[in-house]
Amino acid sequence: MAAVEFETVIGLEVHAQLVTKSKVFCSCPAVYGGEPNAQTCPVCLGLPGALPVLNEEAVSMAILMGLATGCRIAPRSVFARKNYFYPDCPKNYQISMYDKPLCEEGRLEFELDGEIHGVALERIHLEEDAGKLIHAEEGGSLVDFNRCGVPLIEIVSKPEIRSPEEASRYLVSLRQVLRYLGICDGNMEEGSLRCDVNISLRRPGEPLGTKTEIKNLNSFKAVEMGIRFEIERQAGVLRSGGRIEQVTNLWDSGQKKLLTMRSKEYAHDYRYFPEPDLLPLDVDGAWIEKMRGALPELPLAREKRFREKYNLPAYDAGVLCAERGLADYYETVVSAGSDPKLAAHWVMREILEEIKSGAESEGASAPAMRAVESSVSDAFAFRAPVAAGRLAELIALVSGGVISNSAGREIFKEMVRTAESPDTIREKLNLTQVSGAKELEQWVADVIAESPDEVARYRGGKTQLLGFFVGQVMKKSAGKANPKLAGEIVKKMLEG
Amino acid sequence: MRDLVQYSIEGLGDIYRAREATVREVVQAYLDSIEAREPRIKAFLQVLAEDALAKASELDVKGHDGRPLFGVPVAIKDNLCTRGISTTCASKILEGYRPPYDATVVERLRSAGAVIIGKTNLDEFAMGSSCENSAFQITHNPWNEAYAPGGSSGGSAAAVAADMALASLGSDTGGSIRQPASLCGVVGLKGTYGRVSRYGLVAFASSLDQIGPFARDVRDCALVMEAIAGHDERDATTIPTPAPDLHGKLERGFEGMRVAVSADLEKWEMDPSVREIAARTVDDLAGDSVPVDRVTLPGMETSIATYYILANAEASSNLARYDGVRYGLRSNSDSLLEMYERTRGEGFGDEVKRRILLGTYVLSSGYYDAYYAKAQQVKALICAQFEELFRKCDLILLPTSPTPAFRLGERLEDPIAMYLSDIFTTPANIAGLPAISIPAELSPEGLPIGMQLIAGWGEEAKLMRGAFGLERMYRFREQHVLGPKAGRERHGGR
Known part of the structure; x- marks a missing residue:
């Protein structure tokens, strides 16, 4: 193989919906589905005057994931507002975590080509999901806020992933761990597990290149394909002496291609600041130990x-x-x-x-x-x-x-x-194995008599046909014959 | 019988129990008072006459059941959510908006037996110090209609001052209860941050906003505060304890307490009449053998700047939700961006836009550390200084506003002058401390002047005792509202 032209640098941001009973900042149910906007209240609709109250179950689940990936659990983390305007976000800010996340510095290990690989995690933080926009056929857009306020953890890897396969394996094993912990069902089609990819190329030895983002990757296959496409695209640009622009690509799952958004459209200044409606989140040793005790054996x-x-x-x-x-x-x-x-x-x-x-x-x-x-x-x-x-x-x-x-x-x-017991069925279907020599010999004799050609070939040295005879015996006995004994009798009768 | 609108909360309770008046009669008396005075004062954005009378009849059927605010007509600032009743924040952007739920304080008032008589005017989204930033109307000071009632809770202050409600609720982010209380000659209280639930208060600056009562006197103020205060599981920032007893020990006044005053009050620009009453109060306290210490008051140099950074930053985020998507005003447009721009451009007034712009700026990447982060550091410093000071004293005494009421229109063109009128009130917001304004004296023009007390964190009981002590000393209501004779009679009525 020729020397590697470009090294690929990939980082994944994975959003996992937590399966808490209620939403992260109100008591509305957090389950998927339901009549549009039926699972809402003043809090998750962001109505004037409503205030968030933290659901501790969501914190416990986030801690569990932190512990499963060897993160340091911050004794004090801080919720922050991420400000941006979009109709699926009723407050026009998302309550998230910024400079003081709940979990930091972890590592996810998984097997790749028979070896244990590890990818370092930057952080895991807790935040609220947005609603869903539905673009109506007759024009205009509708919005369903049922999903708004469902708890999410965002798991951010360090840019240590080097190939589409590794990215895919990372995601598969992340999903596996989430499901082992029982905190996220990992359904990518329904969006309970979502993946954004950051990707850049560099020539070996050079500093990190400009990264681009791929969003909307809704299956493992999409993650692999999207990354492959973007690597090719960036390599093409670099080979022809061009410069990579900081863009966001959307994966089009129908057409299986990347749509590049103009960089300006995503040039956000989120103006993060500490969420004044919530106290800092203090997690004491007892809470951490309780969650550590709840950790299952990991995959x-x-x-x-x-x-x-x-x-x-x-x-x-x-x-x-x-x-x-x-x-x-x-x-x-x-x-x-x-x-x-x-x-x-x-x-x-x-x-x-x-x-x-x-x-x-x-x-x-x-x-x-x-x-x-x-x-x-x-x-x-x-x-x-x-x-x-x-x-x-x-x-x-x-x-x-x-x-x-x-x-x-x-x-x-x-x-x-x-759902009956195997014994009952065995008796009912009369399937007890027949090992008696007399019955077996009769079946074998019948089979030999019916297969003169095979008998001749067997005797001519094609002893692999033994299986054929045993199969015929099984058939004749409706599966009841003891195949081992039947084989011995066939041998004896043909060779003896 | 005396005029029904002159009874205190406990006085009303007595006449209800003695069946000398029905709740309906009392509510009607207040509605009559509104009919007489409201056309010139314009304190209310909405008078809930039918609702109030219906509620009164309901209470009359039951008879007095011992609830602390039974049959007490109360007005509510129009940034407090009332279920099914329009809540506008005096903004075009929320015109016609009817919340599907009651604010915690509204719930608590109702369950204490109060009758909500109307929703009062304010500066749009509580941003202002004169009530002139309302999108709907200008409220006039009941003491002189050419003057502003102060703000932002100007409607609530004026309603109580003009006997159009027995008490009212306002919200105080940088002085929005205490300053209008001072300018309208009534008592106005802001509790410790977290004492009263903000659930259902349309947010201006979440880390500073507190709801509090206006009343004619300290005892009524304490009773309303007791009804609305205390932990609320719907507001994570409330103090996790029940409402403290505030009215039980009022008579003890300053007994056993030390008072701190500014050693260099002359440094601050203020009206001579304010300076004079401040000085006289210190002398009178000393004359009553109350220990008075002259100290450097924390935050006097820095609070205004800190306040306008923190409050506007939070406001820029809190007001982002008014976008035309779900409720309130939506301006017609061809694209999403245009809808946002036109809705917000047409729906917000100038002062609100100014603050959103300032707040957005101080949070922007590259400026955050210089403004917002720095302001948070200053806030922490001011808090620490107050804490230190309150190890040595119980209360701080200072004026509420540097001036009595100013003329309507006088400060509209000069936002900085308007902002500076908050100089004495913002320190208590920055430090999250309880503070109260008590009417002290009239200026030579016949406009009320209030004095302010600040107490340590969670020390509302001390604050109210001190306020009662000052009230007893000033005898403002007896001298300037009721006349000396009526005053005695009223006290005797308790």
Whole structure:
């Protein structure tokens, strides 16, 4: 590979909506959806005379994220007003934090190409979300303030990210941590997780170049593509001897391209100053320790433990630890007595496949359902198609040789449908594995008689056909034959 | 029977309990008084005659139930939100705006049994010292209609002075209760910052604004303050304690307290009549064996500058929400930016625009440290100096305003002169301290002059005792309002 022409310098600003019961400065519900402007009050509408009161649950969640990423939690942080005019912002200032954020100097670690990478965090601060503008077809704009005042944490990385892939991995693992903590559902399409990117190029050894911003990145794919496009664009400008202008690009998810805004349109002076309606936020040691006690085992540590304790390959540990609920489920199956490797196999093959096919058949109605459910815990609940104890029973039947693997899969499908115990289904469907020599020999003999060509080829040296014969036996026995014993009988009858 | 509008709060309670008058009769007496005097005073932006009479009848059905402000007609400054009742801040930009909720103080007045009789005029968004910055009308001083009532709570001060309300509420950011109280010859109190909830007070400068009462005398003032003060979970900046008892120990006056006065009052420009009453008060206190110390008063040199930086900075942000998007005035236009510009250009008056511009400037990048950050440092210094001073004394005595009422129009063209009239009132706002203006004497032109007391943080009880002591000394109301005979009768009526 030729020497690197440009080094890419990327920093991410991620906004994560917190799943608090109420909004950050008033008691309106913070859930997604609802009739436009139904979840509002004088405070979140910014009516004259209304005042904000801080929701401590939001602070607790922000502290949790700070601790999960190794931040220093400021004993005193200060809310500040960020002043700008826009119709989705009813006070025309946003209550945020500026020079005294809640969390500082953290680090997010994740795996990239089999190695642990770390990206330093500049800060995490608490702020309020804005409303939503809807541009009406008949002209004019409508505004829905339901989202206004929903708590956000802004997580700002240092400019230490070097590639689109790394940016994407960073974001994926940030989302994973947020979901492990149970503080943000990480739904990028609904906007509960949003990402802005700052990006600049420089020739190796040179000082930092001028950075540009990309906003509106509403999926992991968009983040990667947007960064790739912007790197190409900047490289083109630099190669032709041009200068990078400080602009903001909007990602157009429909057309998959960047729209560059004129730099003037975003030349804001936000005139930050301390929010006089709120006291400085004091967080004492007891509060921090309480939140530290509430920290769950984090994904990276859990994956490592899964590899070591259950002797799982890295890939399996990664899949099983992707979601806290899934990892919990797996460990419940194991603690019910299943062999860890078998349990991993069943959870990854059957449970995850079942969830995937279920989600596909639900199709487009799924997001609407979520909006209606709208309960906080639902966002993180791992809804297994089969209870962990039941799965452990099934695995025990298979590993004990009572049923065959394929019968096990059949029983599993039935368990999903009826929620009955595997034993009940086994009896109902008469799926007990047949290991008796007499019955097996009869099935094998029938198969040999029906497959003269294969028999000839086998005897001619094509012993790989053993699988074919066993398969035929399984078919003939409706899956009940013990495949191991059947194989031995086939061998004996053809070779003996 | 005596004129019903002359009763004090406790006096009214007595005649209600004795069934000598109904609330309806009292409210009607005040409405009659409004009908007689309001056409020339113009204190009210809205008189709520029907509401008030309906409320009065409701109270009459129940009879006196012991609530502290039962059947007391009160006027409310029109920057306090009243549910379903237009709240304009005397600005075109909020013309016709009806809030969907009551301010905490309005709620508390209602639950204390008060009858809200009207909404009073003010300088637009409480920005001014004369009430002349109202977009709707000019209020006249009841003592002489050619003179200003002061501001910004000029309507509330004039309403009480002209017997059009028994008490009223104003808001004080840099003197907006105490200065008009002084100019109209009534008592005006601003509590410790955080003593009264600001929830529902349309914000001017959030870190300085405080709501407080106007009344004819110190006892009524204390009773209204007790009703509205105390922690409110809807205002994070309120002091987390209930309202203190302010009226119980008034009779003790200055007993056991030390008073500080300026050692160099002659340095400050003021009307000779103000200077004279200030000096006489010191002599009289000394004559009453009240210990008086001459000290350097904190913040006299710096408060005005500090105030106009902090207040305008906050105002520039607080007033950003008036944009035509959701409520109030919206000027027609083709684009969003044009809508903002025209709505705000047409909706705000000159003084409001001037302050928004100043406030925006001092917060701008590159100027923040030189102005806003510096002003915060000065504020911290002034607070520390007051704290130090109040270790050695209980109250500070100084004039409220350097002059008696000025002629309407006289200072309109000179904003700096207008700003300087706040010199004695702004230090208490900057330091967040409780302060009160008590009517002391009439000037040779027959205009009232008020004296001011400032107490330490949270020391409203001491403040009110001192104010009562001064009131007893000046006998202003007995001498200049009721005449000596009526005065005695009134006190006897308690």
